[in-house]
Amino acid sequence: MPRVLLIEDDAAVRDGVSLALRRRGHEVTAAASGEDGLDLLPAFRPDIVLLDLMLPGKDGFEVCRRIRADRQLPIIMLTARGDDLDVVLGLEAGADDYIVKPARGEVLEARIRAVLRRTALPADGTAGPAEPGPAPVETYGELAVDRAGLVVTKGGADLPLAPSEMKLLLFLSATPGQVFSRQQLLEHVWEHSYHGDARLVDACVMRLRNKIEDTPRSPRYVQTVRGFGYRFGPL
Amino acid sequence: MKRPRPAGGTRRTLLPRSLPRGLRARLVVAFLLVAAVSALTTAALTYREARTAILQRSQDTAIQDLRGQVNSLAPDLAVPPTREDLEEFARQLDRSGRARDWDVDVRYEGVADHVRSWRRPVDVPEELRESVEKRHVTAFQRVADRNGDPWLLIGMPVLQSQEGNRKASPLSVYAQLPLRAEEANVEALVSAAQNGALPVLALAVVPALLAARGVLRPVRGLRQAAGRIAEGKLETRLEVKGSDELADLSRTFNDMAAKLEESVADLRRMEANARRFAADVSHELRTPLAAMSAVTDVLDEDADALDPDTASAVRLISQETGKLARMVEDLMEVSRFDAGAAALHLDEVDVAETIRKTLQARAWQDRVGTELPDGVRARLDPRRLDVVVANLVGNALHHGGEPVRVLLRAPEPGDGRLVIRIVDSGPGIDPEVLPHVFDRFYKADSARARSEGSGLGLAIAMENVRLHGGTIEAANCPEGGAVFTVELPMPEQGAGGGTEPPEASEAAGEPVDAAERTESGADDGGTRLAKAPADGPRGRGPAAPAGKADQT
Numbered sequence: 001m002p003r004v005l006l007i008e009d010d011a012a013v014r015d016g017v018s019l020a021l022r023r024r025g026h027e028v029t030a031a032a033s034g035e036d037g038l039d040l041l042p043a044f045r046p047d048i049v050l051l052d053l054m055l056p057g058k059d060g061f062e063v064c065r066r067i068r069a070d071r072q073l074p075i076i077m078l079t080a081r082g083d084d085l086d087v088v089l090g091l092e093a094g095a096d097d098y099i100v101k102p103a104r105g106e107v108l109e110a111r112i113r114a115v116l117r118r119t120a121l122p123a124d125g126t127a128g129p130a131e132p133g134p135a136p137v138e139t140y141g142e143l144a145v146d147r148a149g150l151v152v153t154k155g156g157a158d159l160p161l162a163p164s165e166m167k168l169l170l171f172l173s174a175t176p177g178q179v180f181s182r183q184q185l186l187e188h189v190w191e192h193s194y195h196g197d198a199r200l201v202d203a204c205v206m207r208l209r210n211k212i213e214d215t216p217r218s219p220r221y222v223q224t225v226r227g228f229g230y231r232f233g234p235l
Numbered sequence: 236m237k238r239p240r241p242a243g244g245t246r247r248t249l250l251p252r253s254l255p256r257g258l259r260a261r262l263v264v265a266f267l268l269v270a271a272v273s274a275l276t277t278a279a280l281t282y283r284e285a286r287t288a289i290l291q292r293s294q295d296t297a298i299q300d301l302r303g304q305v306n307s308l309a310p311d312l313a314v315p316p317t318r319e320d321l322e323e324f325a326r327q328l329d330r331s332g333r334a335r336d337w338d339v340d341v342r343y344e345g346v347a348d349h350v351r352s353w354r355r356p357v358d359v360p361e362e363l364r365e366s367v368e369k370r371h372v373t374a375f376q377r378v379a380d381r382n383g384d385p386w387l388l389i390g391m392p393v394l395q396s397q398e399g400n401r402k403a404s405p406l407s408v409y410a411q412l413p414l415r416a417e418e419a420n421v422e423a424l425v426s427a428a429q430n431g432a433l434p435v436l437a438l439a440v441v442p443a444l445l446a447a448r449g450v451l452r453p454v455r456g457l458r459q460a461a462g463r464i465a466e467g468k469l470e471t472r473l474e475v476k477g478s479d480e481l482a483d484l485s486r487t488f489n490d491m492a493a494k495l496e497e498s499v500a501d502l503r504r505m506e507a508n509a510r511r512f513a514a515d516v517s518h519e520l521r522t523p524l525a526a527m528s529a530v531t532d533v534l535d536e537d538a539d540a541l542d543p544d545t546a547s548a549v550r551l552i553s554q555e556t557g558k559l560a561r562m563v564e565d566l567m568e569v570s571r572f573d574a575g576a577a578a579l580h581l582d583e584v585d586v587a588e589t590i591r592k593t594l595q596a597r598a599w600q601d602r603v604g605t606e607l608p609d610g611v612r613a614r615l616d617p618r619r620l621d622v623v624v625a626n627l628v629g630n631a632l633h634h635g636g637e638p639v640r641v642l643l644r645a646p647e648p649g650d651g652r653l654v655i656r657i658v659d660s661g662p663g664i665d666p667e668v669l670p671h672v673f674d675r676f677y678k679a680d681s682a683r684a685r686s687e688g689s690g691l692g693l694a695i696a697m698e699n700v701r702l703h704g705g706t707i708e709a710a711n712c713p714e715g716g717a718v719f720t721v722e723l724p725m726p727e728q729g730a731g732g733g734t735e736p737p738e739a740s741e742a743a744g745e746p747v748d749a750a751e752r753t754e755s756g757a758d759d760g761g762t763r764l765a766k767a768p769a770d771g772p773r774g775r776g777p778a779a780p781a782g783k784a785d786q787t
Contacts, residue, residue, distance in 0.1 A: 012526035020529040023536075078525075101521055102528035102560045182582055183589075183617060197618065198582050227583045227614075 002116055005046035006030040007037035007063065008078065009055050013101075017050065020105030026112070034058035038066055048112055051095070052078045053086050061093045068094035074115040074163040078103075091203030096164035097190055098200075114191035115163060138173065141235050143212060143221060145173055154212060164189065165208045168201075172222060172232035181229040205230060258454065259447040266443030267436055274435045278428030286421045293417050294375055297337070298389055301410050302373075304331045309393050309406065316343055316406075328408065337412035344368070344405035359409060363390045371403040377414065385414040453481040457488060469496035514570035520563045527556045565691040568622075569675065572698040579616045579702055586611045586620075586653065587643055593621045594628065594641070603628055604640040611645045613653055613725050619699040623707075626692035627657040627719045635659025635717050646725050652705075655721040663711040672709045673697045696721075 004026045008014045011032070018028045029044050031037035034055045049067060053060035064075055077090040077098040087098055096115050099108060137146045144153045147170060152159045161169065167189050172180065180188075182198040190200055209216040223231055308327050313320050321341045328339040340359075358378075366374040367390035375389045393406040456473055463471040471492055473485040531553040538546040538553075571577045587607035594600045624641065631639040636659055644654040664672060671677045676690040700707040705723035712718050 010522050010526070013522060013529070016526035016529035020533060023533055100564075102524040102526075102563070104528050104557070105530065105532040108529065181584070183584060198580055229583075 001025060001027055002047045002112065003027045003044065004029075004048055004050060004112065005037060005040060005044055006050045007034060007055065007060075008050070008052040009033060010052075013052075013078075017108065020108060021112075024105070024109050034060070034063035034066075037063060041067065041071070046073065048074045048076065048116060050076050050078060050099075050108075050112075053090055061089050064090060064093040064095055068162065072160050072162050072166075076111055076115060087197065088199055088203065091200060092207070094162055094207065096162055096204075098197075110191075117191070140173060140176070140233065141220060143173075145170065152212070159211050161211060162207070164200075164204050165211065168204050169208060169212070169222070169232075172230065176233040176235075177231060179225045179228050179231045185230065201230070259444075259451055262447040262450065263440060263443040266439050266446070270436050270439035271432070274428075274432040278425075278432065282421070282424050282428060285424050289417050289420050290377070290414070293414065294387060297387060297410070297412055298373065298375060298391075301328075301337075301339075301389055301391060301408065304328055305391060305393060305408050312406070328410070337410045340409040340411075342368075342407050342409065359388060359390070363388060366390065367392050367407045367409075385418050386411050387414050450481065453485060457484065460488065460492070464492055464495065469499055510570055510573045513566060514574065517563050517566040517570060520559075521567070524556070524560050524563055528560050531556050562691070565695055568695050569691055569698070572695075572702075577698070577702055579619070581614045582617055583612060583614050584617050584620075585609070586613050586615075586655075589617050589620055590624050590641060590643065590655070593624045596621075597625060597629075599628060599632070602632065602637060602639065604638055606640065606642045608643060608645050611643060611653065613723065615703055615723060616699075619702065623696045623699045623721060624655070624657070626696040627721070630692055631657050631659035631661075631717070631719070634661070636661030651725045653723045653725050655723075657719045657721075658712065658716060659718075660716045663715055664709060664717045666711075669709055669711075673707070 004021055006014060006017055006021075006028055008017065008030065009032055014030045014032065018030050021028045029040060029046070031040055035058055037049070037051070038058075051060050051063060055063065058066075060077060064077070067073070067075060074097075075095045077087075077095045078101055079086050079090065079098050090098060097111055099111050137144050139145075142155045144156075146152070150166060150170075152161055152166065152169060168185065171185070171189050182201040185201045186192045186198065192200075205222055206216070209219050209222055212221055213219045220235060221232060223233070225231055305328070308324060308331070312324050316324070321343055325339050325341040328341070329337070360376060360378065363374050363376050366372055371392040371394070373389070373391045375387060378386050378388055380386055389410045389412075391408045391410075393404050393408060395402055395404040453473075453476075460471045460473050469492060472489050475482050475485045475489070534549045534553045538549045541549060568577075587609050590605070590607055591600070594603055594605070628639060628641060638660055640656075640658045642654075642656040642658065644656070646653050668677075673693050673696075675694045697707050700721055700723070703723050705721060707722075708720045710718055710720070
């Protein structure tokens with residue numbers, strides 16, 4: 001029963017999306033403005049936030065930044081694909097994914113499920129059954145990755161990673177040194193069915209580097225392979 | 236002054252600028268001609284008059300002198316004279332004419348000729364002799380001696396006066412005197428005219444050049460201004476000086492430019508308004524559609540439980556909502572292209588894999604045949620390529636005929652073009668329709684009220700190809716069926732992307748600074764606007780040449 005907080009100013013969209021998600025077994029609370037949504041957060045404790053970018057008063061980017069400031073829950077933006085700039089800014093503000101309006105109920109559902117799926121798939125794309133027993137914590141340089149507990153530390157300090165950042169790091173570090181194209185990452189990490197928006201990957205890599213790298217401009221852990229994509233290491 | 240034009244009508248390309256052609260040369264030549272003609276005419280008239288006057292005077296005075304001398308000496312001549320008398324008479328005449336330097340010959344009928352030899356022998360022409368000795372009139376003639384020097388010959392019959400009436404006598408006097416002095420005078424005139432003509436012509440060049448400059452400078456200014464207008468700098472104006480025709484021309488030019496600027500501004504404003512309106516409408520439609528789209532699958536799920544009529548109505552609403560959503564999305568896309576806000580997000584992808592995924596995502600992989608060689612990698616915007624292929628294949632499936640095939644041709648080494656062909660097996664495209672297939676909302680079959688898609692699919696495909704700097708063509712195969720050919724430029728790897736379209740944004744895999752990225756593609760409206768007129772009417776760019784039906 002995932003709990004969804006929907007922040008959307010248009011009443012019809014609010015009702016329609018709420019109805020669609022409830023039918024699919026989600027528990028939905030809707031807020032008509034960013035301020036209301038932020039007020040509802042502590043009491044409702046949602047598993048995921050659906051956030052419209054075009055809000056009166058506090059806009060979606062600001063709300064996104066405010067949520068990210070102290071929580072690492074997944075955020076999906078509702079946007080128009082055309083507002084290219086909005087997408088980029090939203091992603092940089094910390095959103096994990098975005099949905100283009102208008103979207104069918106099944107698309108909403110699929111995106112929410114994808115973001116909420118907590119297990120990073122192995123590189124071959126088959127989800128293995130969860131192994132019993134505590135998995136060892138892998139260390140790469142100063143990074144320690146606890147796959148089972150979904151905790152990443154650097155020099156002993158916990159790193160607050162957003163869900164998409166966490167999934168990306170787990171996916172890349174599962175096969176250190178292997179290069180993944182942005183399209184591959186979109187499919188495996190974001191589960192976009194086809195030709196998603198590579199800017200999701202770029203923005204997420206950038207945010208991840210800002211958290212795990214000593215100098216984000218010359219990364220050690222998440223490296224760029226020009227013309228191909230990204231890889232983890234080699235250190 | 237008309238010169239043969241170089242073949243092909245090319246101006247200035249075959250001849251260097253330095254060759255004298257054009258207005259300046261023509262003006263100078265015209266001036267020189269006028270000056271030369273006037274100088275020559277003046278010289279010729281002067282020469283003729285002067286020559287006549289000089290010769291006339293010397294003739295007249297010579298004849299008068301001779302007559303005077305003859306009149307004073309002839310009465311002393313014995314009649315009939317002996318040869319000695321005649322010689323004496325001639326000597327006396329000679330002496331009297333010493334000043335004139337003439338030579339006198341005296342003839343008396345019946346007395347033998349060859350009395351004495353001429354000092355400078357000049358033949359006395361027969362006609363002169365006849366006039367003098369038969370018709371008894373004084374005659375003169377200009378003759379040239381063997382050296383070509385001019386002489387004046389005077390023949391004078393001596394008349395006897397008896398009892399008051401004059402009658403001819405057998406005596407006649409011939410004199411010859413050189414005209415070299417007069418000739419020299421005339422020659423001096425000619426050379427004076429000649430020597431004067433050259434400086435005159437040289438002087439004529441100066442006003443000619445000045446006049447040419449006076450005409451050419453405004454003309455050159457006009458040409459440059461017209462060029463600037465053609466480049467789209469409609470604010471170009473000329474400085475109006477004076478009140479001659481050229482100033483009038485400049486004024487007219489300025490009026491024209493002002494009118495042009497005004498109308499273009501009007502057109503641009505109208506176009507911008509229309510675009511903004513389309514964008515706003517699409518934008519406004521999106522919100523209600525977002526609400527409707529979210530609940531359509533609720534309708535679909537529950538329709539089975541409703542009574543048949545309601546179920547049909549509910550399914551209809553659901554279905555049409557989906558179409559409306561797609562149409563609005565396409566409209567948004569088109570208005571983004573129009574606003575120049577469409578950005579390329581290039582990525583290095585395997586083209587075959589990208590096309591296969593496009594077909595899979597729409598469950599077409601079983602309906603569409605493919606020839607997709609592996610290993611063709613290209614830098615392009617995968618999302619946009621997906622839209623292109625999906626729209627072309629969808630168009631082929633709906634309006635062409637199955638089987639539909641998608642063919643990928645790897646670029647030959649050295650030929651940096653990637654070719655994708657979508658071939659259908661339908662009846663082909665009507666030649667009249669062919670030039671319009673990429674037009675927006677163009678309905679090939681007017682009887683067909685509404686197509687499967689939004690009517691924008693091919694237009695969007697074309698815009699996406701163009702954004703990549705490529706071309707798209709529609710044609711008919713000789714063996715039937717339509718073929719759509721997409722050609723995308725493939726810059727050489729590591730060549731710095733010189734052929735990449737200007738809208739290209741960040742390099743693969745390397746996110747750039749946010750500040751930089753916000754600029755990508757959202758602000759090149761200027762360049763796109765400037766290009767739009769060259770493309771002709773929107774939606775009919777060079778990508779859709781009319782009547783190329785001989786393609787395979």
